Amino acid sequence: MTVRVAVAGASGYAGGELLRLLLGHPDVEIGALTAGGNAGTPLSQHQPHLVPLADRVLQDTTAAELAGHDVVFLALPHGKSAELAAQLGDDVLVIDCGADHRLTDAADWERWYGGEHAGSWPYGMPELPGARENLRDVKRVAVPGCFPTAASIALAPAFAAGIVEPDVVVVAATGTSGAGKSLKPNLLGSEVMGAASAYNVGGRHRHTPEIAQNLGKIAGTRVAVSFTPVLVPMPRGILATCTAPLKSTVDVRAVYEKAYADEPFLHLLPEGVWPTTAATLGSNALHVQAVADPDTNRLVVVAAVDNLTKGTAGAAVQSMNLALGLPETTGLSTVGVAP
Amino acid sequence: MTVRVAVAGASGYAGGELLRLLLGHPDVEIGALTAGGNAGTPLSQHQPHLVPLADRVLQDTTAAELAGHDVVFLALPHGKSAELAAQLGDDVLVIDCGADHRLTDAADWERWYGGEHAGSWPYGMPELPGARENLRDVKRVAVPGCFPTAASIALAPAFAAGIVEPDVVVVAATGTSGAGKSLKPNLLGSEVMGAASAYNVGGRHRHTPEIAQNLGKIAGTRVAVSFTPVLVPMPRGILATCTAPLKSTVDVRAVYEKAYADEPFLHLLPEGVWPTTAATLGSNALHVQAVADPDTNRLVVVAAVDNLTKGTAGAAVQSMNLALGLPETTGLSTVGVAP
């Protein structure tokens, strides 16, 4: 089986990572590559690491250019996906790496993003309880945000087992590629190297309602999420430190061992070993460790993930595999590039 | 006035930073420089940035070599300070950058460090309520740990104003120099670059009781401290994200403006601006921002500090100034080196 795939937004970081993974996928033929302002320029100018595609030129992101493919990946600024997807037809598998279709509550959308809610799509995080089945044979997928990937998978077992209070604190260190290729002074190399800095502090990051949505659905109640992202000097990677009060004394490790036992991309580390983002670079694995802190009666879970792979493009390919009926792990690896 | 100063542990990072600051201090003459295993080697081999001291050779760390100075700074492995200090005499100002004399509770010491408690010394964090006066004319100072510096100063105003519950979560990104020059595989550049990793998770870091001690003293009650350190790829700097439940709706900014108004080294940033460690490199300033998160009813405070300057050596010099009756800011700067 060979599916013909297009990527809209191919000059950005998510687009580049999609192409890196798709070049290694045995069932994929890469078709149209489109961009916004970069249309007409060679792909190699933006993605010099994609040598096999060095001769490609970026086309305009229009429905016409994207027509005629079995799968279309959208890596666009938010607010751009719904209209384009509508033009692509219901028989095309559309996988949106943007935020447009992640939130199920219209009021949440309006508060955090503004404008009219375009409706929610099946959510591409098969590791959440019951989620995998909902991705089979679908034609639309909303790929999760990178922080929600780390935080939700880290805390899902605890809420599923009912062992924590719905009052979580998440502080997540992130590499700079999470901010995309925006030409902002604070993202310049000179500013970033040697710098750890917090942003959108006080519950102002747009990934906050997505984390609350994921955990609230499992908990069956509203979960208060105090989320603070911290930019640190590395190109990729998220390390999320997540904590919540424990309801009682439990065997935390047993809870996590059971929850992750059959998950191909979730890697519970040996006891006493804590995750490092370096071990996840370029891989679709999410490394986790969890422990109870007896002095504060809190659960502390730390998750490491590559924001561009499992945090975006890897989840997109994983969702494609499920939607197409392919083995879920096709073209994806748990092996990172280190050091 | 010129005081003659010795530094024990001059080949390490804390020792090097002490010397950098002392070279710029107008009232100081640098005397003996001693080391443990590195005794007999040139200082320049370990501290090539200290050009004016390029001709110095490290001596043995013994009371004899350290005798005859007005001030002795100790930058030694923990457990080594008490005995040496006893041999130096009560008229010598001894400033210990190690942990030996920070904790006031002997049981805390035994639990977290082991061995017999050597007793506590005046604590070199003049910014805590009432602490400045306790440092004048003393002959012994325990320099605070780097994480406790960031977390305690960040949360002190909230506890002093009584606006938060005694249940805090602190997640602090730290540069690698906090671990010293230990030759451990996980501190190699190849491992560190591109890596964010948590360690001593679940309340196991030795700075935890020190934070709890500082905040508990202000709060007048036990404060639960969930503390997680995260190693990130930069040589210096700590960015501490600190949160606690708010007791009621308050004007957080007013609390912090008042608390820091007269502090020469505490810099409350303009509203909406969040700290970056890059702005504190080599300076004795601690940059802070605080905000209430209405969705979770939490206070979130972020503090940035150079772990080697205000976090160690700068606090040591600041304490020396107070102990000697010099202006507190002598030889110290709030200007960082950036980018």
Added chain:
Amino acid sequence: MTVRVAVAGASGYAGGELLRLLLGHPDVEIGALTAGGNAGTPLSQHQPHLVPLADRVLQDTTAAELAGHDVVFLALPHGKSAELAAQLGDDVLVIDCGADHRLTDAADWERWYGGEHAGSWPYGMPELPGARENLRDVKRVAVPGCFPTAASIALAPAFAAGIVEPDVVVVAATGTSGAGKSLKPNLLGSEVMGAASAYNVGGRHRHTPEIAQNLGKIAGTRVAVSFTPVLVPMPRGILATCTAPLKSTVDVRAVYEKAYADEPFLHLLPEGVWPTTAATLGSNALHVQAVADPDTNRLVVVAAVDNLTKGTAGAAVQSMNLALGLPETTGLSTVGVAP
């Protein structure tokens, strides 16, 4: 066809990269993994990114443990390969990532490494003129050094075309993994980040005679090689700037286009575009650009390569493929991981 492969030195950087590539090789089954001082410890302690091998424990590096494999990769300290290879038998394909069998001249070996020369093996750089054929069906391969890979391939076309004088200057920036996992103070993250530093200056690096050997063989005369390595703050990657006087005015680009036309892993960049190591991370591609400087009448060639992939482990796998009669590119990719 499935070949059973062992890796000696599996806890180091070269060993880890070999395993990363071998995990993606369709014709390989990974057998014994051995180590020196780390024997008995879990592989995951040293290579947390190799999730599929997380359960493996390192065995001792002995001929007995390595017996019974079709291919044995050696990633050992220099001087250790010859004796071990002799015990493995002539029918086993032994691929040595160390230096022992690279130099053809015994006097060179004695001068640069000391001790007795163990003899030279077929040299695993198929891109050199005539070299590919010499690797087919062999049972012993000496994998080139990382700097010689960049410098030799960069300058080979110029010497083969006879357009430059035999007097080259090579200055090569290198990431820290080139130094291995040695626990030296100057390799600590705190020292490395923010630091560019030269070492083995003045023609003292052991890769110098290897570069001279490769280029001299093509030139048919002794080539003077002034080589300076510069350590820069990144985990991987070599950027070699190579220059030599031009004999006359020539179309440099035509020379390079012709030389690299059929090479699967050599990527001559579009005119005006210069290599970056970031585009080669984890790939087996070597990116090159070349230009004439009319003011100095010099050729300047810049090559970027991942020192652990094409610079070591990738070349090893490429050589294995040739020696076994597999397609040369099996299990290897020209796609890098970026950003």
Added chain:
Amino acid sequence: MTVRVAVAGASGYAGGELLRLLLGHPDVEIGALTAGGNAGTPLSQHQPHLVPLADRVLQDTTAAELAGHDVVFLALPHGKSAELAAQLGDDVLVIDCGADHRLTDAADWERWYGGEHAGSWPYGMPELPGARENLRDVKRVAVPGCFPTAASIALAPAFAAGIVEPDVVVVAATGTSGAGKSLKPNLLGSEVMGAASAYNVGGRHRHTPEIAQNLGKIAGTRVAVSFTPVLVPMPRGILATCTAPLKSTVDVRAVYEKAYADEPFLHLLPEGVWPTTAATLGSNALHVQAVADPDTNRLVVVAAVDNLTKGTAGAAVQSMNLALGLPETTGLSTVGVAP
């Protein structure tokens, strides 16, 4: 003596470093701070590390705003200095950190920068033979480029002693701040970290004629300069590797010891020790080591310098001191910030 100083271009990296140094200069009062597009914004938005100036707002860069100061530093895009300087009056000391007045040859200016040559000013590199005297009591100074600072000082002793041929190769690793705050994709942190990349290869960098001018003046003949800059992942620092053929066998160290003996900011390292940029961070020192390579009969000199301090702002302050008759080292330090 207190001089009143203005800085034009205060929101950029050179401007920020000037202010950092001027804040520590005992004879300076900081007056007007001006900018181009950033006029009207708070300085703290661009230079959060300059805490004592946190209340300042940037004014427009006009002669009117800059009037009434004893010294005006210009950190402007090239081509902007001459007209502004003319309006400031001949009695004001104008120190230009830009390129406008460095080149003495009008044809060089037109070839490398384009437009009409504005004439040359006294060149602010007192370490060159005879240069110091030419800076006393002047009213105009052209501050050298950062690469020419490293390369010229590194090679000056060899040309002054007549021991090398006029055919030099310079390959210099540089931190990203040398490119300023330009919002270019290749300067984003995500692109820069993990990347070494060459640019302006083949003798196309504008600092090439400045190096040739400096060395040619000493040599008394045209010096061919093959110069390649390499961008590496650090905010600051230049490491220049410089080589030239030796005319005969000489005691290289003796030449350099003699040349640098009385220079306050030139630091010849102990034999066998090679420079690292990390030791120069924030300092005005230039660290050098030199050696003969007997195999190639070449001199190899390596110089490390902070591009923003001794490479720009430090040289500007050093020149100001000389022009004003102050001790040359006032407000400048040879102590770096490390690690």
